[in-house]
Amino acid sequence: MGKRKNVKLEDIANATGVSIVTVSNALYGKKGVSENVRNKVIKEAERQGYKVRGNRGLENQKIIRFDIYDLDSSNINLNDISKIIVKIINARGDEYRLLGAKDLKDFGHNIDTDCNIIIGDFDDESLPKAEVPTVVIGFGGIRTDLDYIIPDCFHGMAQIIQQLVYHGHRRIGYMNTIDNYNVKMDEYMGYLSGLMSNGLPEREYYIFNNMEDYWKIDAAERPTAIVCTGCSEATSVINELSQKGIKVPEDVSVTGFFDQVDQDANITTMSYSKSEIAALSVKLLTDRIIGNRAPMNTYAIQGIFRENSTIGNILNR
Amino acid sequence: MESKVKLKDIAKETGVSIVTVSNALAGRGGVSDEIQEKIIGIAKQMGYDFTRYEKKDANGASLAVLVPAKDISVGNSFYWEMYEKVAYAAAKRHFFTSLEMIDSETEGQNVIPQTVASGKMDGIVIIGRAESSFIKKILATVKLPLVIMDSYNTDLNCDCVISNSYVGMYKTTKYLISHGHKKIGFVGTIALNRNIKDRYFGYRKAMTEAGLTISEEWILDDRTLPEQNIRVELPDSLPTAFACASDFSAAYLNKELNKRGLSIPEDISVTGYDNYLFGDDFGNTITTYNVDMAKMAEEAMDIMHEKMSGTTITNQLRYVDSYIVERSSVRTIK
Numbered sequence: 001m002g003k004r005k006n007v008k009l010e011d012i013a014n015a016t017g018v019s020i021v022t023v024s025n026a027l028y029g030k031k032g033v034s035e036n037v038r039n040k041v042i043k044e045a046e047r048q049g050y051k052v053r054g055n056r057g058l059e060n061q062k063i064i065r066f067d068i069y070d071l072d073s074s075n076i077n078l079n080d081i082s083k084i085i086v087k088i089i090n091a092r093g094d095e096y097r098l099l100g101a102k103d104l105k106d107f108g109h110n111i112d113t114d115c116n117i118i119i120g121d122f123d124d125e126s127l128p129k130a131e132v133p134t135v136v137i138g139f140g141g142i143r144t145d146l147d148y149i150i151p152d153c154f155h156g157m158a159q160i161i162q163q164l165v166y167h168g169h170r171r172i173g174y175m176n177t178i179d180n181y182n183v184k185m186d187e188y189m190g191y192l193s194g195l196m197s198n199g200l201p202e203r204e205y206y207i208f209n210n211m212e213d214y215w216k217i218d219a220a221e222r223p224t225a226i227v228c229t230g231c232s233e234a235t236s237v238i239n240e241l242s243q244k245g246i247k248v249p250e251d252v253s254v255t256g257f258f259d260q261v262d263q264d265a266n267i268t269t270m271s272y273s274k275s276e277i278a279a280l281s282v283k284l285l286t287d288r289i290i291g292n293r294a295p296m297n298t299y300a301i302q303g304i305f306r307e308n309s310t311i312g313n314i315l316n317r
Numbered sequence: 318m319e320s321k322v323k324l325k326d327i328a329k330e331t332g333v334s335i336v337t338v339s340n341a342l343a344g345r346g347g348v349s350d351e352i353q354e355k356i357i358g359i360a361k362q363m364g365y366d367f368t369r370y371e372k373k374d375a376n377g378a379s380l381a382v383l384v385p386a387k388d389i390s391v392g393n394s395f396y397w398e399m400y401e402k403v404a405y406a407a408a409k410r411h412f413f414t415s416l417e418m419i420d421s422e423t424e425g426q427n428v429i430p431q432t433v434a435s436g437k438m439d440g441i442v443i444i445g446r447a448e449s450s451f452i453k454k455i456l457a458t459v460k461l462p463l464v465i466m467d468s469y470n471t472d473l474n475c476d477c478v479i480s481n482s483y484v485g486m487y488k489t490t491k492y493l494i495s496h497g498h499k500k501i502g503f504v505g506t507i508a509l510n511r512n513i514k515d516r517y518f519g520y521r522k523a524m525t526e527a528g529l530t531i532s533e534e535w536i537l538d539d540r541t542l543p544e545q546n547i548r549v550e551l552p553d554s555l556p557t558a559f560a561c562a563s564d565f566s567a568a569y570l571n572k573e574l575n576k577r578g579l580s581i582p583e584d585i586s587v588t589g590y591d592n593y594l595f596g597d598d599f600g601n602t603i604t605t606y607n608v609d610m611a612k613m614a615e616e617a618m619d620i621m622h623e624k625m626s627g628t629t630i631t632n633q634l635r636y637v638d639s640y641i642v643e644r645s646s647v648r649t650i651k
Contacts (some may be wrong), residue, residue, distance in 0.1 A: 297638040
């Protein structure tokens with residue numbers, strides 16, 4: 001899938017019995033070709049794997065060749081982004097190759113690649129210098145030869161804490177699942193920042209790795225809200241709470257982060273647009289290819305707070 | 318250049334009818350605000366050509382640029398430069414700008430500025446920190462797009478463009494760490510405003526990631542509160558480096574270190590923030606994080622254009638990142 005093919009106009013001409021000029025005119029929407037012939041040519045071209053370029057003429061605009069490294073399909077927040085990017089690239093009439101983590105060792109060796117997109121967490125210090133425009137999606141580094149696009153989890157998590165405070169919560173716990181994602185650190189800083197903005201103290205015992213630690217806290221001191229770093233974590237927490245007869249959100253509020261896999265779950269969360277991230281990655285690369293020499297930056301995408309139904313007001317209790 | 322996106326493509330993508338898409342894009346109503354935003358958002362991402370919907374008066378628009386007088390006095394030129402970038406970005410788009418300085422009395426008494434009260438303006442830009450109540454009064458009185466630059470308040474219903482303090486300070490702290498420093502302090506008054514708080518957390522992120530301890534005695538305030546006069550008090554023991562929340566504080570820190578017979582970078586390494594130190598020799602030596610004012614001005618004008626032509630109705634908070642400027646205030650230690 002996504003392999004760039006080398007189909008020539010002659011191949012299509014031979015298969016359809018028309019001239020190369022007619023094939024070219026048919027593919028690029030030029031006049032002088034009947035609808036019948038045009039459809040026949042396009043069909044044969046697509047069958048042979050030739051990518052029709054929309055309204056671009058033959059004589060101009062070279063096709064841009066993207067290498068997409070999709071590294072981290074276990075991170076549900078990043079999967080599907082490569083699919084959206086592929087859709088955008090196809091709509092533009094450009095070409096792509098879909099690669100994986102094992103291909104990163106060959107990064108920079110492909111001479112026919114115009115630009116790269118790397119999706120997921122990786123050791124950006126070991127990657128060779130990028131000779132062509134390259135965008136990293138999913139974490140923020142500081143290399144000056146790469147653009148980074150990240151969901152702004154720091155400010156996003158601070159917003160969740162703020163919403164909890166607006167709902168009357170002062171004892172806010174943090175479920176810290178252990179993993180290596182760089183964005184989790186941003187979420188944690190956002191939690192701390194949210195506490196600080198509202199004059200709430202940082203308490204070590206409010207940060208736990210599992211619900212056993214939560215139950216160990218004295219009932220009078222126990223958090224009235226549990227902040228999770230993802231929606232599936234939030235779902236686990238809600239299930240554990242309900243097993244002990246604790247109702248969410250009436251007794252305890254629970255929040256997640258990013259989108260939820262199960263659309264019915266209705267978890268209070270921050271949502272980031274994958275389409276926005278995908279579109280920005282392509283735009284950054286195509287801008288650089290046409291000559292934009294701005295320095296490489298980190299682009300922090302803002303999220304939208306989804307109130308849903310796992311956040312409750314404790315002011316009335 | 319791209320194949321033309323049609324209404325039916327958008328209808329397919331959003332799951333509504335073509336008529337609904339058309340009404341949403343033209344702002345004719347008939348759909349909830351949420352759905353309208355979603356349709357417009359998806360149309361933009363797909364590259365739909367909005368020019369037919371742009372109101373003709375987006376060209377030649379007049380913008381009031383308000384700056385608190387305390388931030389733009391002569392010799393205090395950070396915000397003068399920001400104003401210059403705004404005026405330039407505006408002029409490129411054929412917008413006219415009128416600068417009005419807001420004195421603290423006008424601000425304190427929530428008086429509507431003259432340029433705004435004149436009724437001749439199509440949009441407002443506020444550069445620097447103005448009181449929330451003052452801004453709220455303006456928003457309540459006039460229904461104009463309003464973009465704030467270089468400061469933000471989450472409780473305000475308007476657009477904001479600021480430099481990404483969290484990312485910037487993360488970069489400067491990582492720079493120190495990559496040069497071998499493990500004992501790193503922070504200079505900035507965290508309670509002063511949200512920008513400085515964000516910078517503290519960028520510093521903290523870098524330290525936490527590297528497994529380094531943050532020592533409370535090396536977190537130094539740089540302002541007295543509430544007067545906001547600059548003052549840095551050195552503790553008895555010192556770290557090997559300080560990540561400062563502004564070039565201004567770094568320069569003041571330099572003076573205090575000199576009083577103790579210490580110099581930068583031989584004894585202590587220092588990084589700043591802003592890349593803007595007017596009239597100080599130290600400014601030519603400081604390694605710092607650049608604030609890309611030109612880019613911020615462009616973003617602000619983009620938002621203004623989108624708001625005035627109706628292509629966006631929600632408020633945005635845009636963070637602008639930039640690069641580290643390496644000079645000579647950091648020494649590598651083993």
